[in-house]
Every structure is written in structure tokens, then in C-alpha cells.
Amino acid sequence: MKVLVPIKRVIDYNVKVRVKADNSGVELANVKMAMNPFDEIAVEQALRLKESGGADEVVVVSIGPSQNQETIRTGLAMGADRGIHIEASHDIEPLAVAKLLKEVVTRENPGLVFVGKQAIDDDCNQTGQMLAALLGWAQGTFVSGIEISGDKATVIREVDGGLEHLAISMPAVVTVDLRLNEPRYASLPNIMKAKKKPLDSISVEELGVDVSPRLTVIKVEEPEARSAGIKVADVSELVNKLKNEAKVI
Amino acid sequence: MQFGLSEEQELIVSTVRSFVETEIYPLEDEVEKLGHVPTEMGQAIKQKVIDMGFYASNFPDHVGGGGLNNLEFALLERELGRGSMALTHFFGRPQNILMACKDEQIEKYLTPAVKGERMDALAMTEPGAGSDVRGMNTTAKRAGGDWILNGTKHFISGGDHADFFIVFVATGVDDTPHGPKKRITCFLVDRGHPGFEVLPGYNSVSHAGYHNVILKFEECRLPDAQVLGEVDGGFEVMNTWLYATRITVATMCVGRARRAFDYALTYAAERKQFGKQIGKFQGVSFKLADMITEIDAADWLTLASAWRLDQGLPANREIASAKLYASEMLARVTDEAIQVYGGMGLMDDLPLARFWRDARVERIWDGTSEIQRHIISRDLLRPLGG
Ligand SMILES: Cc1cc2nc3c(=O)[nH]c(=O)nc-3n(C[C@H](O)[C@H](O)[C@H](O)COP(=O)(O)OP(=O)(O)OC[C@H]3O[C@@H](n4cnc5c(N)ncnc54)[C@H](O)[C@@H]3O)c2cc1C
Numbered sequence: 001m002k003v004l005v006p007i008k009r010v011i012d013y014n015v016k017v018r019v020k021a022d023n024s025g026v027e028l029a030n031v032k033m034a035m036n037p038f039d040e041i042a043v044e045q046a047l048r049l050k051e052s053g054g055a056d057e058v059v060v061v062s063i064g065p066s067q068n069q070e071t072i073r074t075g076l077a078m079g080a081d082r083g084i085h086i087e088a089s090h091d092i093e094p095l096a097v098a099k100l101l102k103e104v105v106t107r108e109n110p111g112l113v114f115v116g117k118q119a120i121d122d123d124c125n126q127t128g129q130m131l132a133a134l135l136g137w138a139q140g141t142f143v144s145g146i147e148i149s150g151d152k153a154t155v156i157r158e159v160d161g162g163l164e165h166l167a168i169s170m171p172a173v174v175t176v177d178l179r180l181n182e183p184r185y186a187s188l189p190n191i192m193k194a195k196k197k198p199l200d201s202i203s204v205e206e207l208g209v210d211v212s213p214r215l216t217v218i219k220v221e222e223p224e225a226r227s228a229g230i231k232v233a234d235v236s237e238l239v240n241k242l243k244n245e246a247k248v249i
Numbered sequence: 250m251q252f253g254l255s256e257e258q259e260l261i262v263s264t265v266r267s268f269v270e271t272e273i274y275p276l277e278d279e280v281e282k283l284g285h286v287p288t289e290m291g292q293a294i295k296q297k298v299i300d301m302g303f304y305a306s307n308f309p310d311h312v313g314g315g316g317l318n319n320l321e322f323a324l325l326e327r328e329l330g331r332g333s334m335a336l337t338h339f340f341g342r343p344q345n346i347l348m349a350c351k352d353e354q355i356e357k358y359l360t361p362a363v364k365g366e367r368m369d370a371l372a373m374t375e376p377g378a379g380s381d382v383r384g385m386n387t388t389a390k391r392a393g394g395d396w397i398l399n400g401t402k403h404f405i406s407g408g409d410h411a412d413f414f415i416v417f418v419a420t421g422v423d424d425t426p427h428g429p430k431k432r433i434t435c436f437l438v439d440r441g442h443p444g445f446e447v448l449p450g451y452n453s454v455s456h457a458g459y460h461n462v463i464l465k466f467e468e469c470r471l472p473d474a475q476v477l478g479e480v481d482g483g484f485e486v487m488n489t490w491l492y493a494t495r496i497t498v499a500t501m502c503v504g505r506a507r508r509a510f511d512y513a514l515t516y517a518a519e520r521k522q523f524g525k526q527i528g529k530f531q532g533v534s535f536k537l538a539d540m541i542t543e544i545d546a547a548d549w550l551t552l553a554s555a556w557r558l559d560q561g562l563p564a565n566r567e568i569a570s571a572k573l574y575a576s577e578m579l580a581r582v583t584d585e586a587i588q589v590y591g592g593m594g595l596m597d598d599l600p601l602a603r604f605w606r607d608a609r610v611e612r613i614w615d616g617t618s619e620i621q622r623h624i625i626s627r628d629l630l631r632p633l634g635g
Binding site for chain 2: 014034073077184185186187188189190192194195
């Protein structure tokens with residue numbers, strides 16, 4: 001079985017994000033970029049599946065400008081077998097991403113797609129679900145545990161108040177959550193091999209997908225700075241303030 | 250001329266950087282407080298590095314190492330330099346000099362060192378012989394077919410975790426037109442060998458948790474099989490293999506300086522006094538400009554010296570310049586980083602005071618600044634008969 005893992009290049013999670021002076025978006029110039037952390041978890045899960053004999057090939061795919069090839073190489077250095085780069089010059093919305101991925105799935109015919117539950121830049125949390133819908137495949141979302149036997153997968157989902165166990169039939173799209181695993185570092189032997197692993201580039205036009213934006217960004221602003229809290233003397237003052245000032249009880 | 254890194258080199262840098270940030274930084278305060286690295290902590294780091302295939306990355310592939318060249322290794326060490334030395338010691342870069350191992354020494358020392366099963370430490374310095382290495386008083390004398398060692402070594406780094414020691418001793422004296430000159434031989438000595446004792450060293454102001462030890466030899470008997478390289482050939486193995494360790498000091502200084510600088514830069518943009526960010530005052534902003542200029546200069550000087558070594562070009566002077574400049578740069582940068590912070594820079598809550606203390610030793614070990622200047626100027630003047 002082949003596993004496809006879409007990976008997104010995002011601002012490194014350690015970077016303090018700044019809004020551009022003209023409020024058109026966030027500052028990306030000279031900012032450290034990295035693989036979306038949830039996608040690292042997806043790559044890790046695919047590699048573990050391969051190592052346990054449950055998959056025979058792990059293919060990573062990334063959509064974006066030429067720098068995305070670095071992100072793909074990181075996936076290859078973690079141990080993925082092959083990379084696909086879909087060249088696109090601008091930010092593409094989740095629906096367009098899902099459509100592009102659908103075309104890749106049609107070409108590659110994987111048995112499973114592992115994808116991060118969301119990207120830490122726009123936090124949309126849509127791509128995996130949209131892809132499953134476009135393909136007409138089963139989906140397991142927010143997955144923190146997975147077991148595969150034959151053409152069935154049992155996934156554990158983190159839901160409010162507990163864990164939900166679901167059986168889904170394969171092929172399927174699985175969006176992964178934080179606690180599924182701890183992703184590995186790239187290994188030195190894999191770093192040295194990464195360059196020799198195949199990395200194919202495909203253009204958006206070749207895939208015949210209309211990626212023009214459906215949304216218009218009007219303005220991006222910093223969240224308002226939180227003002228300092230206050231100390232209350234006792235419980236009755238607290239209750240009084242909650243009732244009469246905050247009006248929450 | 251090409252100043253960019255290859256994709257592999259970029260990946261080495263980003264991987265080691267993220268390892269240091271994720272696995273080393275969070276343990277630093279504890280090690281600083283404890284004053285040592287608990288065995289399990291060191292072992293856990295070591296195991297992760299072995300799993301990543303990064304252990305002994307400075308050794309060639311054919312002996313089981315990572316096969317990095319001097320430039321790539323300098324890039325790796327630069328990122329390690331950001332973290333506590335006591336902890337990054339377990340990232341495992343055994344002394345290259347072990348490549349001089351032959352016959353059963355390979356099975357006993359080289360292979361286990363590369364695999365992370367045995368750790369090494371290197372001993373030249375003595376209470377009476379520092380910069381003047383050849384002035385050493387530890388001796389090995391022939392007795393039957395064996396050698397008998399007597400004497401003391403001190404300041405031996407990493408000796409608390411070492412399973413064996415690479416030790417230089419005097420094995421004779423030659424009379425030369427310039428006066429008597431000692432012959433030096435290098436020995437491999439196992440911890441626990443009769444007549445050999447490892448004693449606790451001194452407490453250093455720099456690199457808490459990275460200990461130095463004292464070695465005592467009293468009628469310590471060693472067979473010829475323990476000689477690394479040739480008898481009386483100690484200076485040859487030293488010159489062949491220890492040449493590049495100064496690049497390590499230089500590049501680690503660059504890594505640490507960048508970490509200190511990042512603190513200063515962020516603070517200058519955030520801290521407000523007189524109703525403005527302090528970075529708006531030229532007294533602060535020009536410091537940042539000077540700091541980054543010096544850091545970049547040290548970085549390029551160091552990488553260029555490593556590159557020369559890889560190309561087989563003469564590099565002794567360039568390596569000396571890199572070690573000299575980078576270690577002196579680090580002293581200035583860590584000092585100014587504290588200045589940008591004001592009083593808070595001196596407090597234990599931030600690592601800046603630690604960087605400043607740690608910086609002090611860099612101008613002393615692996616050849617003092619004065620010795621590096623001596624090497625540089627000799628290299629320039631000798632061809633002119635000076
Ligand atoms: C924390 C620490 C760890 C160390 N780890 C190791 C280790 O693992 N293995 C090891 O073998 N050694 C180690 N050393 C030893 C280190 O390499 C020596 O300290 C260094 O070479 C200087 O020797 P010294 O301290 O005896 O100073 P000295 O040589 O006595 O120098 C004293 C002063 O005189 C100056 N000086 C000496 N000769 C000249 C000259 N010809 N011209 C101008 N100035 C001169 C020096 O620059 C210095 O300022 C370590 C040292 C320290 C502090």
C-alpha cells in the first residue's frame with residue numbers, strides 16, 4: 001500500500017508572527033519557515049506504518065513556491081521515499097488545495113492519505129475533510145490513535161469529554177492530532193540520501209484545477225493586547241464583579 | 250565563489266538546530282543548578298543522537314561514522330555551540346585522533362568510540378606544562394618490553410564520563426642545536442588500569458557541568474599495544490589529527506554568540522524607557538550593528554578555514570585567526586548583550602550571565618589567544634626570515 005502525505009510550508013512555530021505594515025497579511029520576508037508540525041506527525045505515522053510492514057511507499061506532496069522543495073526534502077530526510085512538488089505562486093485556499101490533492105490521489109492511487117488536522121498558519125482545519133468529500137472516501141479526523149487491519153482502520157478521535165473509537169473503511173483520509181506520535185528528527189544517513197530521492201514537479205495547470213481565490217482578505221490585524229487583570233480581596237467581591245461588571249453569572 | 254549551503258548542509262543545520270532547541274535548551278537550567286549531567290540524562294541524549302545517525306559524524310563512513318567533511322562538521326558544531334557544553338558533550342564527537350588506531354586498537358577503542366559505547370578524553374596539559382606542551386614532565390620509561398608511566402595531567406575535559414584517555418607523555422630527550430628537546434609518545438589508557446587514577450578536577454567559572462579532571466600515573470605499566478601512532482611520534486599524531494579542533498572552538502563561539510545576540514535584539518525591540526523602545530536609542534542600536542558585524546565576520550572566517558582544510562590548502566594560520574577572533578568576539582558580544590539588558594542581564598533567570606561566564610574559557614583552551622597570535626605572526630614572518 002502507498003501512503004500519501006500532504007505537507008505544508010508554514011512560519012516556524014517558534015517565530016513571533018508580525019502583521020505587515022499595510023495590514024494585507026503577515027510578514028513572511030526573512031522569516032524562518034518549517035514544515036507544519038501536524039504534518040510532521042502525519043509523516044511520522046506514515047513512516048511507522050511502513051516500518052511495521054503496513055505500507056510499502058511513503059510519498060510526500062507539497063503545494064507552493066519553489067522553496068517548498070526544502071520542506072519536501074525535510075520529509076525525505078525523515079525517511080519518505082518520494083516527493084511531489086506542485087508549483088503554485090500564491091497562497092491557495094483549502095478547497096483548491098483539496099482539488100489539487102484529489103488529482104494527485106487519482107494519479108498516485110494511495111491506500112491512505114495522512115494529513116495534519118490543520119496548518120498552524122491559517123488554522124483552517126478544512127483540507128482533509130474537503131479532500132475526503134471530493135474523493136468520496138471515508139475520513140477519520142483529529143486522530144490520536146490508529147490501527148489498520150485489512151481494508152478497515154480503527155481510529156481514536158479526541159472529542160469533548162473523551163475518546164471516540166471509529167471503524168472506517170479504506171481507502172481513507174486521516175487527519176492527525178497532536179498526541180498521535182512524536183515525530184522523529186531527520187537522520188544523517190537519510191539527509192545524505194534525500195537529494196537522491198525522486199522529487200517531481202507538476203504545475204497547477206497540468207492538473208487542470210482552477211485555484212483562483214474565492215475569498216477576499218480585507219484586513220489582517222494584531223489581536224488586541226490583553227489588559228492586566230486585577231486582584232480581588234475575597235470570594236464575595238469576585239462574585240459581585242462577575243455578576244455586576246462582567247455580567248457573566 | 251559560492252557562499253550558499255547545499256541542501257544536505259541546510260538540512261544538517263536545521264536538524265541539529267532543532268535538536269538543540271528541543272532537547273538541550275530545556276535541560277540547561279537543571280544542569281546549571283546541579284553542576285553536573287546525571288548519567289541517565291547524558292545517556293538519553295546519546296541514544297537519541299545514535300538513533301539519528303549523528304553520533305561520531307566527524308568520522309569517515311568506512312569506520313561507521315557520519316562522513317562529514319570539515320566544513321559540514323563546523324556547521325554542525327556551530328549549532329551545537331548554542332547549547333550547554335555539558336549536555337552537547339553527549340552529542341558524541343569522539344577525538345579524530347582515534348583514526349590513528351591500528352590492529353586490536355580498532356576493536357578496543359575506535360569502533361566502540363564511534364558507536365557511542367565508550368567515551369574518550371584527551372590529555373596533554375600538566376600543572377607545569379600548558380602552552381608549552383613539549384615541556385611536559387609525565388614520562389614513560391622502558392621496563393622489559395613495557396612502559397612505566399609516572400606523572401600528572403590536569404584540566405582534562407570530559408574526564409568524568411570518559412572510559413579511556415588519550416595521553417601524551419615524554420619518552421626521551423634529544424640534544425639539538427636549540428637545546429634539549431623532549432620526544433613525545435601518545436598512549437591509550439583505560440580507566441581503572443592499575444597505577445592510573447582519575448581524580449576530580451577544579452571548579453571552573455565556565456561551562457558548569459562540563460568537568461575537567463586530574464590524571465595521576467604512578468608506576469603505571471602499559472604494553473606497546475597501547476601506543477597510538479609511533480613510539481616518539483606523539484607530535485606527528487597531534488599535528489595530523491588535533492589541528493582542526495580549534496575550528497570547533499571557533500564555530501561553537503559563533504553559535505553561542507548568535508544565541509546571545511538574538512536575546513539582545515529581541516529585548517532592544519521590546520524594552521521601553523523614556524517612552525521609546527531602547528533600540529530607538531543609537532547607544533543601543535549601534536551596539537547591535539557592531540555585534541552582528543563581528544558575529545558574521547567570525548562565522549565566515551571560521552567556515553573559510555574549514556573549507557581550506559577540506560581543499561587541502563594550508564590552513565594553520567587561518568584556523569588560528571578564526572579561533573582567536575571568534576573567541577574574542579564572543580567575549581565582546583556576550584558582554585554587550587548583558588549591557589543591552591541592563592540589570593536583568595546579570596540575573597540567573599536569563600542565560601545571558603551564563604553565556605558571559607562560559608565565554609571566558611574560549612580564549613584559553615585549545616591554545617590561548619597569545620599562542621594563536623604567535624602562530625599567526627610566525628606564519629607571516631618566517632618566510633621573511635623573521
Ligand atoms: C576548562 C579547561 C579545560 C581544558 N581541557 C583540556 C583537555 O581536555 N586536555 C588538555 O590537554 N588540556 C586542556 N586544557 C588546557 C588548556 O589547553 C590550557 O589551559 C592552555 O593550553 C593554556 O595553558 P595554561 O593554562 O597552563 O597557561 P600557561 O601556558 O601557563 O599560560 C599563562 C599565560 O602566559 C601566556 N603565554 C604562555 N606562553 C606564551 C608565549 N610563548 N607567548 C606569549 N604568551 C604566552 C598565555 O597565553 C597565558 O596568558 C583545558 C583548560 C581549561 C581551562
